[in-house]
Amino acid sequence: MIIKRKEFIQIGSLATASMLLPKFLKAFEGNVMVPAGNKVVVILQLSGGNDGLNTVIPVRNDLYYKARPRLGIEKTKALMLGDEAGLHPALTGLKELYDDGSLGILNNVGYPNPDRSHFRSMDIWHTASQSSEYLTTGWVGRYLDAQCKGCDKPTQAIEIDDILSLSMKGENIKGIAVKDPQRLYGTANEKFFRDVMKNYKDEPGEQPVDYLYKTMAETLSSADYIFKQSRLHPTKAEYPKTDLGNSMKTIASLIFSDINTKVYYVSLGSFDTHIGQEGQQQRLFTQMNDAVKAFVKDLKGNGRFNDVFLFTFSEFGRRVSQNASGGTDHGTANNMFLISGGLKQKGLINELPDLSDLDEGDLKYRIDFKNVYATVLNKWLNADDKAILGKKYDYLDFV
Amino acid sequence: MSLTNQIKNQHLMWRAGFGPAVEQLGDLFKYSPKQIYKALVKASEKKPEYINVADDYLQGLYMGIEEAGRQQKKEMSEDEKKIRQQKSRESIRNLNIYWLHEMVNSGAQLREKLAFFWHGHFACRNLNIFYQQLLLDVIRRNALGNFGTMLKEVSKTAAMLNFLNNQQNRKDHPNENFAREVMELFTLGRGNYTEHDIKEAARAFTGWTSNPKGEFVFRKFQHDYGSKTVLGQTGNFDGEEVLDILLQQKQAAKYIAQKIYKFLVNEQVDPSNVDSLADRFYKNNYDISKLLEDIFTSDWFYQEKNIGVKIKSPIELMAGIRRMLPMTFERDEALLLLQRALGQLLFYPPNVAGWPGGKSWIDSSTLMMRMRIPQMLNDRDEFNVRPKDDDDQMMGSSSSLKKNDVNEDPKATAMKSLKRLNKPLQVNIDWSLYTKNFESIPKEALLANVTGILLQVKSQVSQDLIKQYSDNSGRDNFIKTATLQIMSTPEYQLC
Numbered sequence: 001m002i003i004k005r006k007e008f009i010q011i012g013s014l015a016t017a018s019m020l021l022p023k024f025l026k027a028f029e030g031n032v033m034v035p036a037g038n039k040v041v042v043i044l045q046l047s048g049g050n051d052g053l054n055t056v057i058p059v060r061n062d063l064y065y066k067a068r069p070r071l072g073i074e075k076t077k078a079l080m081l082g083d084e085a086g087l088h089p090a091l092t093g094l095k096e097l098y099d100d101g102s103l104g105i106l107n108n109v110g111y112p113n114p115d116r117s118h119f120r121s122m123d124i125w126h127t128a129s130q131s132s133e134y135l136t137t138g139w140v141g142r143y144l145d146a147q148c149k150g151c152d153k154p155t156q157a158i159e160i161d162d163i164l165s166l167s168m169k170g171e172n173i174k175g176i177a178v179k180d181p182q183r184l185y186g187t188a189n190e191k192f193f194r195d196v197m198k199n200y201k202d203e204p205g206e207q208p209v210d211y212l213y214k215t216m217a218e219t220l221s222s223a224d225y226i227f228k229q230s231r232l233h234p235t236k237a238e239y240p241k242t243d244l245g246n247s248m249k250t251i252a253s254l255i256f257s258d259i260n261t262k263v264y265y266v267s268l269g270s271f272d273t274h275i276g277q278e279g280q281q282q283r284l285f286t287q288m289n290d291a292v293k294a295f296v297k298d299l300k301g302n303g304r305f306n307d308v309f310l311f312t313f314s315e316f317g318r319r320v321s322q323n324a325s326g327g328t329d330h331g332t333a334n335n336m337f338l339i340s341g342g343l344k345q346k347g348l349i350n351e352l353p354d355l356s357d358l359d360e361g362d363l364k365y366r367i368d369f370k371n372v373y374a375t376v377l378n379k380w381l382n383a384d385d386k387a388i389l390g391k392k393y394d395y396l397d398f399v
Numbered sequence: 400m401s402l403t404n405q406i407k408n409q410h411l412m413w414r415a416g417f418g419p420a421v422e423q424l425g426d427l428f429k430y431s432p433k434q435i436y437k438a439l440v441k442a443s444e445k446k447p448e449y450i451n452v453a454d455d456y457l458q459g460l461y462m463g464i465e466e467a468g469r470q471q472k473k474e475m476s477e478d479e480k481k482i483r484q485q486k487s488r489e490s491i492r493n494l495n496i497y498w499l500h501e502m503v504n505s506g507a508q509l510r511e512k513l514a515f516f517w518h519g520h521f522a523c524r525n526l527n528i529f530y531q532q533l534l535l536d537v538i539r540r541n542a543l544g545n546f547g548t549m550l551k552e553v554s555k556t557a558a559m560l561n562f563l564n565n566q567q568n569r570k571d572h573p574n575e576n577f578a579r580e581v582m583e584l585f586t587l588g589r590g591n592y593t594e595h596d597i598k599e600a601a602r603a604f605t606g607w608t609s610n611p612k613g614e615f616v617f618r619k620f621q622h623d624y625g626s627k628t629v630l631g632q633t634g635n636f637d638g639e640e641v642l643d644i645l646l647q648q649k650q651a652a653k654y655i656a657q658k659i660y661k662f663l664v665n666e667q668v669d670p671s672n673v674d675s676l677a678d679r680f681y682k683n684n685y686d687i688s689k690l691l692e693d694i695f696t697s698d699w700f701y702q703e704k705n706i707g708v709k710i711k712s713p714i715e716l717m718a719g720i721r722r723m724l725p726m727t728f729e730r731d732e733a734l735l736l737l738q739r740a741l742g743q744l745l746f747y748p749p750n751v752a753g754w755p756g757g758k759s760w761i762d763s764s765t766l767m768m769r770m771r772i773p774q775m776l777n778d779r780d781e782f783n784v785r786p787k788d789d790d791d792q793m794m795g796s797s798s799s800l801k802k803n804d805v806n807e808d809p810k811a812t813a814m815k816s817l818k819r820l821n822k823p824l825q826v827n828i829d830w831s832l833y834t835k836n837f838e839s840i841p842k843e844a845l846l847a848n849v850t851g852i853l854l855q856v857k858s859q860v861s862q863d864l865i866k867q868y869s870d871n872s873g874r875d876n877f878i879k880t881a882t883l884q885i886m887s888t889p890e891y892q893l894c
Contacts, residue, residue, distance in 0.1 A: 048790045118790035119524065120750050132579065134752035136759055154763065162784040163740065164762045166749075174762040179785075189774050189887055192868050193767075196888060200859050208666075208710050209856055211758055212766065212889035219763035272790045325477055 039342075039380050040255060040262055042310040043140075044288070045165075047269030049118065052317040052334040052363075053353070054281060056105055057086045063355035064320075071277060071322040081105075085352055090285035093293030094337065101346045102296070102305070103339055104398050108353055109372065110333035110365025114316060118272070118330075121315040126167035128370050128389050139373055140263050141170030142388045143381065147262075148173050153222045158254070159265040160247040168265060174215075175265070176222050181230040181250060194220060229257035237298040240290040244268050248295040256302055262381060271314060275325040288312075296339065305341030309380050309399060312337040313369065319361055333365035336372065338398055345398040371396055402703065407432045409855060410706045413894035414663050415439055415695055416508025418719035424836045424852060436695050440688070443510035447539045450501075452493040453528050457486045461529060461611065490528035495738075495745040496731045498535065499714065503721045513542040513687065515714065516662050519756075521553045521585065522748035523562045524791060530558035531746055533613045546655060546685035547646045550585060554642060557609035563751065566608045568601060570623040575601040580751050581642070586651040592630060599627040603641040652681035656690065663694060665705050666757045672699055707856030707893050710760050713741035715894065716769060720886065723853070725832055726776065729825035737824075739786035740768050747789060766892070773886040776826045833882070834875045842874070846881055853885045856893050860885075 058064045059075040060083065078086025079095040087095050097103035113131040115121045127135035137145075140157050148156055157175030159168050168175035197217055204210045233256035239245040247266045254261055268288055273280045292310070299305040317334030333353070353363045374393035377385035386392045408427040412419040416439065419427060426435070453461075460483045502511045517538045525531055534556045541549035553559055554577075560566060563577040578601035582592045606622030609615055627636050629644050636644070645651055656677040660668060676693055683689045694700055711719060717737060728734060738744040742765055743754055764784075774780035840848050846862050869880040885891060 047788060117524070119747075123750055134584075134750055136752075136755040161787070162764060163742075163787050164764050165787070169759065169762060177762070177764045189771060189780060192864075192884065192887065193770065195864055195868075196860050199861055199864055208708050208758070208893055209859070209889060212710075212761060212892055213859070215761055215763060215766050216770075216889055219767060222763065267787075270788055270790055 038262075039307050039309065040264065041376055041380060042251060042264045042308060043167075043266070044292075044310060044312045045265070045267040045269075046271050046284075046288075046312055046314040047118075047122075047267050048272035048314070049121075049316045049318055049330055050271040050314040050334065051273060051277060051281060051328050052107075052314075053320065054277070055088050055091075055285075056081075056107065056335050056348075056352070057088065058084065058352045058355070059086045060084055061352070061355055067321040067355070069322070070326065071328065081348060085348060088281065088285055090282050091289050093289045093296075094339075096293070097296065097339060098347060102341055102343060103337065104343050104346050105348050106336045106338065106367055106372065106396075106398070107348070107350050108333045108363060108366035109313075109336050109369050110316070110363070111368055111370070112365070114332040114362070114365070116316065116330040116332075118315055123166065125313060125315055125369060126165060128373055136169075137171050138165065138167035138169050139377075139388060140167050140265065141174055143170075143263070143377060143383055144168075144173040144175060145170035146384055146387050147381075153225060153260075154218055155222045155225060155259060155261055157263040157265065158226070158261050160250055161265075161267065165265060165267075175263070176219065176226075178223070178226055178250075180246075181227045181254075226254070226259070229259040230254055232257040235298055235302075237294060237301065239294045239298075240287070242287045242291060244287050244291040245294065248291045249298075252295055252298045252302075255299070255304055255308065273318070274323065274327040274329060277322075277327040292339065300341070307342070308340060309342065309376065310337075310339040311372070311376070317363060320355060320358060320363065321361060331362045332359070333363040336369075340399070343398055345396075349396075349398060367396070368393065375399065402701065402706070404428065404431055405851065406706065406855070407701045408435050409852070410701065410894075411435055411439075411695060412508070413715075413719070413855065414512075414700075414709070415691070416512050417502050417715060418722050418894065419852070420722040421725060421832050421836070427852075432701060433696060436692075439509045440692075443507040443543060445507065447507065447510065447536075449536050450494065450497055450532060450539075452497055453487075453490045453532070457483070457490060457528065460486065484526065487526055487528045491526070491531055491746050492731075492735060494528065494531060494535070496734055498745060499718065499734060502714070502718045509691070510539065510542050513691070514539045516659065517542055517549070518745070519662075519748060519753035520658065521559065522751050522753035523558050524747060524750075525558040525562050526791075527558070527561075527613070529613050530556065530561065530609075534558040541687075543688045543691070544686075546680075546687055547642075549687075550581075550646070551639060551642055553585075554581065554638065555607070555615040557613040557615070560607060560609055560615075565604060568605050568607065569621040570602075570605050573598070573601040573605060573623075577601070577604055577607075578641075582645065584752055586645045586654060587648060588650070588654040591648070591650045591654075596629050599629045600641045602627050603629070603636045604638045607638050646685065649677070649681050652685065653677040655685075656680050659690065660694070662756070663691075664700060665708055667708075669699070672697075707854070707890075709894050710757060711892055711894050712754065712756060712760060713738060713743035713765075713769075714745065716741070716772075716892065719894070720772070720776070723833065724776075724828050724830070724882070726826050726828040729827070733782075733824040733826070736782065736786060737772065739789070740784050741765050744789075747791070761892070766889075769892055770887045770889070773883040775824050776828065777883055778824075778826075782824060830875065830879055834878045837874075837878055845874075845878065849878060849881055850885055853882065854888075854890050854893075856890050858885075858888065858890050860888050860890070 054073055057073050057078045059078050065072045075086060077089050079089060079091060080086045081098055094103055111124060111131060115124060115131055124131055126138045128139040129135040144156055154174055154176045157168050159165055159175055159177040160179060161177045162179045164175060164177040197220055200213050204214055230253050235249060235252045235256060239249040251264045268284060271284060296305060299308055313336050314334055316330060316332055318328035318331040323329050357364060370389055371393045374385040374389055375396045377383040377388055378395060379399045405427045409419050411432050505511050521538060523534060537552045537556055541552060563580055564574045565577040568574040568577060575597050579597050582597060583589055602623040606618040608618055624635055626633060629636065629641055632644055657668060657673050660673050660676060676690060679693055680690045742760060748754055768784060771780050775782055837845060837848060846865060850858055865881050865884050868884050870876040
């Protein structure tokens, strides 16, 4: 611990002369650093509305094939999970996880009064709001608010991206978006920014200008911190050379380091397959499958798979019936993949969608996604889910 | 310490417009804030021109459906629909750029600034360019007029009725979305009505819909003529009467006055200021111009605690830079990319509640991006940030017109086009207009002068540091580089 602290002071001092140092020290005397064996969450967002029915295929359901004469995936092609359901043919790695007992599938996840606009529905998933309310903070962000009072760095939640998602923004604390730790904010003006920061002598107050300086200080020090951490134990494993592959590799390297990150966030898309669904979903699933497979193998090799909980979600599923353009239109409830070495429920956790009981051609949800969030927050991250979600949601049993 | 007219006038220009323009710099010393405000009001008196960016081709496609509808012909083919959607989205981009240009160049700063406020207040996503143009026109025409009139006109726009699902609001099958948002977001605010009020009000709006041209249509057979009770009043109300009931609530005046106060004055509300504004707004029958006069001619507006405390929204930041440094963009897409990367794309508000504003503009990514913009404009930094996809906007992405190319990664294509944008934003700044303002300033006072014009808050960055990062090889070079460095500080994010 002493070595770590020293190292951190060194890094932190690059960005902050007077203002943050004492607070950094304070933060490290607390229990901020994640000890080995601590649990993290990886959120994989499938943007655009992934077609859940062609992801987990109800291969014995005639209604499915009737609704999708052209797009339906034949039983012989699906990767069978028991008798009733099969995975999309591209998801070979996930099938292995299923066989291995480290894949769980939640079907029919959604929320009441579903919205079919991408943006609004994503908003609802990000903020964990009711569909009739508008929140301006995200659920991971509010986790940071609750968890990190007095923390100085927003590195408890990292999004592998250039832009930070709403889900990562709390009232007082926001996560940090980092596409490539090697690059970070290395800009033509970086030295100027660091000097500006050194120049800042004021005691931090409550004015907007203080908020800007605080964000800038956190950003620069987090950038250094993440960069250093990513080089402590860089993974040597092979990852596919795709965006997602690179992102998962970055996440693995950070998980193997001493970084205090609890939540990683990464997106893949676009799954908005109004036309040409087969090719598009196949291509994206291949990327997802290969990246997740490499990631799990890497975690297992380093003895960390039991500490990592990865889940996927999409803003909505798609309509049960195919459309006239070889695609599907916006729908409602959807499935989620849960991946971890520490799952308590495996395989198909609940029943497949009931295609005979639709709401104007769309699936009815059976599990509110907020129950999933509550479970992850409470059981995996040991956080106060009620304070974060604003309401008590029953826990599920998957972890 | 008493504040100079210069700082007060700049304050006024930032709040009642999009910041001081380079050609106005001389006036900032000459006139009092009262005189400047009078000029601002006068410059906004003229009725704004209708903005029409849709080309004839698109006009034809849209009018085509109407024609087809009338003659009971079959619907447009899938391909025609795709082309129409694509064209419509392109036109919305053009509308964005056109309006942003108005914010920068129009003399009617007060009107465009308030229109920008109402654009966030009556937030609406709609991919139909004609609907968007009509809504924008309602907002720009009424921006300084009567709030009640604007509320009624907005409520009858095709854009809003469609966005809030009122075409599905029929007798015996009510859709409450429109009624809910009218109360929660447009007039009263949460907690000032009951669920029962919403249910009843929704019945009054049944039958309110629009035709394909975007004109308001009242379908009387879908309207519920029965008795309704809304906010304690009972009658066979129609939609207009319900809007009148909402306007009779003093809470509506308070809600709007407070929101405008937060937008124009300070996120930290001074209750006594807001209460008196709301009282007068209500007494003046929702006259927006009178409300603005109350604000901009008050003493408290020019108090130090209200100056330099607003975080500029991305649009205000970009428009403000362009007003001070006249520039042309070789590729307009750069303006859209910047809006997306900074989190505020005109015509694509996050939801019907609009952009939350304030601190929510700032996170690690957006702050660094904001502070890098000046050097990007100067070709010294690259645009290597990839904004997130917006699927509502993309609607199945760039491959939507090329059915055969399903294996092509639309993201890769998008990246290719971004790559071209990577290096410079391809901007030409006309520096001479700017630098000539400093001709008579002695060398040793230059930096203080430049800083005074650019910043509304005392800078934490020392003059030495700015000098160290500026080009000292000549007077003009110094002014240019120092200006860009000052614009790259946290302080410049405030107004």
